[in-house]
Amino acid sequence: MFEDSEEEGEGWEECEEDQEDTQVTCLFCSHNFSSAEDTFTHCRIEHNLDLIQWSRQHQVDCIQYIKIINFIRLKVGLLLYEVMEK
Numbered sequence: 001m002f003e004d005s006e007e008e009g010e011g012w013e014e015c016e017e018d019q020e021d022t023q024v025t026c027l028f029c030s031h032n033f034s035s036a037e038d039t040f041t042h043c044r045i046e047h048n049l050d051l052i053q054w055s056r057q058h059q060v061d062c063i064q065y066i067k068i069i070n071f072i073r074l075k076v077g078l079l080l081y082e083v084m085e086k
């Protein structure tokens with residue numbers, strides 16, 4: 001009856017497949033990726049930040065992570081827009 005989609009443990013790899021149409025932008029540069037996992041790999045290699053480990057520590061799943069990034073980038077984007085306009 002109830003679909004339990006919140007299994008413990010390895011949610012990251014499964015999550016990737018549901019996010020095919022999602023564009024994820026790196027938080028530290030302007031790179032775009034088609035999946036959260038690509039972003040994490042990029043951040044680990046390019047920025048020395050293991051976001052998967054960080055997210056597990058803070059119990060953030062990848063969908064939440066995408067929301068957080070989109071939120072931050074929206075705010076930063078608006079901020080930049082305001083600065084540029086002046």
Ligand SMILES: [Zn+2]
Pocket residue numbers: 026027028029030031042043046047
């Ligand atoms: Zn980056």
